[in-house]
Amino acid sequence: MNSNLGKQSMAIWSPDLGNGYYQNPIIHADYSDPDVIRVGEDFFMVASSFNMSPCLPVLHSKDLVNWTIINHVFEKLPFSYYDEPRQSEGVWAPSIRYHKGQFWVFFATPDDGIFMSKTNNPFGTWSSLHLVKKTKGWIDPCPFWDEDGQAYLVHAFAKSRIGFKSVLHICKMKPDGTELLDEGTLVFDGNAHHPTIEGPKLYKRNGFYYIVAPAGGVTDGWQTILRSKNVYGPYEDKIVLAQGSTAINGPHQGAWVELKSGESWFIHFQDKGAYGRITHLQPMSWEDDWPLIGSNINANGVGEPVMSWKKPLDVLTTPTVPQTSDDFSGDRLGLQWQWRANVKREWYSLLDNKLRLFSRNRTEGVTTLFNTGQIVTQKFPAFVFTATTSVSFHPHDEDDVTGLIVFGHDYAGLKIRRGCAAISISFFNGYYNGEKAEEDETLIKQIEAEALYLRVEVKEHAICQFSYSVDQIGFQEIGSPFQANSGGWSGAQLGIFCLNEGVRTSSGYADFDWFYISENEKGDVDGNI
Structure with missing residues (x-):
């Protein structure tokens, strides 16, 4: 942990x-x-x-x-x-x-x-x-x-x-x-x-x-x-x-x-x-x-x-902000998390201090993450920050995927799936033109590891850089910097997901041990510009 x-x-x-x-x-x-x-x-x-x-x-x-x-x-x-x-x-x-x-x-x-x-x-x-x-x-x-x-x-x-x-x-x-x-x-x-x-x-x-x-x-x-x-x-x-x-x-x-x-x-x-x-x-x-x-x-x-x-009141209060980081140790999902559609209980469970997301099929006819409900998200919490999560992937079907996403009308992220001999990690982009969404995905490499650490660093003006690590020490950048944008009336969101992109029923799942928001190693934390 x-x-x-x-x-x-x-x-x-x-x-x-x-x-x-x-x-x-x-x-x-x-x-x-x-x-x-x-x-x-x-x-x-x-x-x-x-x-x-x-x-x-x-x-x-x-x-x-x-x-x-x-x-x-x-x-x-x-x-x-x-x-x-x-x-x-x-x-x-x-x-x-x-x-x-x-x-x-x-x-x-x-x-x-x-x-x-x-x-x-x-x-x-x-x-x-x-x-x-x-x-x-x-x-x-x-x-x-x-x-x-x-x-x-x-x-x-x-x-x-x-x-x-x-x-x-x-x-x-x-x-x-x-x-x-x-x-x-x-x-x-x-x-x-x-x-x-x-x-x-x-x-x-x-x-x-x-x-x-x-x-x-x-x-x-x-x-x-x-x-x-x-x-x-x-x-x-x-x-x-x-x-x-x-x-x-x-x-x-x-x-x-x-x-x-x-x-x-x-x-x-x-x-x-x-x-x-x-x-x-x-x-x-x-x-x-x-x-x-x-x-x-x-x-x-x-x-x-x-x-x-x-301040309006001189009362003894501990400085605090709406919740962000989560170790998934409670008996309910943290209040900072929301799903992109009406939640279904079959999408997830909390056990052994883990959030388990199941590889459930998407609604029939849905082919993009933009129209996918089983993505659990939280809001951008600051002008600049870094979000890191630990995931252990247990696919059952070749169409099982899991990953990390920054969501808006345009979106991008890291996607993990089972490769020939190990798991593969890809970088994807999505684009919504007001009527439909299109996605492209680039395979980066195959990795032999039981767990991965996925990260996105959000820099000034919501420029996002994704990376991954096998040891939580050395992070390798993946893909080009991505410019986050709003999703209509909503701001950009951080999300994690697990789903089956095919039509077969799968018993696969991904376990997320924690999700941590931290300040960037370098960068201006003043958002008033």
């Missing part, structure tokens, strides 16, 4: 500077469309999971800076077509709220409707998904309970499904969150000044209803605040956070969090290409019942993102 696995690799990226200050991003990983609430002394975050399963991650923090993954709301989407990867579909932009002793999560899939789940313990079991409204193209729902007990739901629209966007609706909702009571009222049209307004979150403060919503698109947009004395408007609008002179593009879609002291903070994401939509924390203040987010550098009332600031 790798002796480094017990260490948290804080040198890779740590938001906590250890001196009472933090640096952005607070999570240098793809937790897209974050929503956050405070309940007592605890903070909880949810994020989009799209086509991945288990679905809809829940993260926890004591100080808004140091976060860990604590759960997923549900294991898989209740539709058979998600048994195959449906890139960028699935769970979009969830919201989380605390009401009457319950944690509530609402989300939409672009083609199926709006769903709800709740629990009294976010660390434990969440209720089965409830379909609040079967619809197509209604997205980004957020619930709100007013002082009189009336419940509402604000949401946006996806033009790709319904033919229009840039408008927000509010619906009346049953107080138990199970059903919408009307088809909604148009409360804001952003087509003229806030195109692609979406991701709305509804709050109330000092008699004003506030809708916090990004506009302008994920890479070049801004954060808008809408304000009204009536839940249905009319709403005034104001841009309160924009990129300005900073390197933080977007800044997009987030959550207002109020501390016990009344102090306000704002969490949003920045689209960083291959690294995904990484999470930032901004100070937030109020003036004339309008919020100012970030730093008002130009004194024009529009904040700009900060790169470092005093």
Whole structure:
């Protein structure tokens, strides 16, 4: 076992500077469309999971800076077509709220409707998904309970499904969150000044209803605040956070969090290409019942993102980041791992401190890794890093393969299969053109070894170099450097896999002893460029 696995690799990226200050991003990983609430002394975050399963991650923090993954709301989407990867579909932009002793999560899939789940313990079991409204193209729902007990739901629209966007609706909702009571009222049209307004979150403060919503698109947009004395408007609008002179593009879609002291903070994401939509924390203040987010550098009332600031809370917390390295010693797969489609229990097992991936056949007609579900992945955790894994391959059929992959619309990796007298190792590339994927594979050499160590070094700007070793000491580079990219709405992912590329049933398998994330031997760990 790798002796480094017990260490948290804080040198890779740590938001906590250890001196009472933090640096952005607070999570240098793809937790897209974050929503956050405070309940007592605890903070909880949810994020989009799209086509991945288990679905809809829940993260926890004591100080808004140091976060860990604590759960997923549900294991898989209740539709058979998600048994195959449906890139960028699935769970979009969830919201989380605390009401009457319950944690509530609402989300939409672009083609199926709006769903709800709740629990009294976010660390434990969440209720089965409830379909609040079967619809197509209604997205980004957020619930709100007013002082009189009336419940509402604000949401946006996806033009790709319904033919229009840039408008927000509010619906009346049953107080138990199970059903919408009307088809909604148009409360804001952003087509003229806030195109692609979406991701709305509804709050109330000092008699004003506030809708916090990004506009302008994920890479070049801004954060808008809408304000009204009536839940249905009319709403005034104001841009309160924009990129300005900073390197933080977007800044997009987030959550207002109020501390016990009344102090306000704002969490949003920045689209960083291959690294995904990484999470930032901004100070937030109020003036004339309008919020100012970030730093008002130009004194024009529009904040700009900060790169470092005093921590929200001076509490004793161990600096931490969402989980990465894994020694597979638990009785369940680490929460950092997700599959590219609805998970099947037959794909893997955990035993003897190993993750065993079985050489199961792919879905009939699937011929590329792009369309393969049984690839278990985790997010890029930093600007530069190295990922290494130990694998022992036990093929039963000549079509059994295992390996390491970096996944996006383009993807690459190392593939191991049985050769004539030993095992062979190949380098492969895959390319997705928006309609189909194509792959090429180059045999590198045959190796006589019971176990191999596979590695990818991710350098600045997501340039990836693969290598392998038979002794975990000397690593031999394989293939040309690969430029990782995003996979639609998701950032690039690290993955391991085992499958049978043929049609015969195989009893083969691959045992992964550990998966370790470390800092590069050489390289800049500053991702703020």
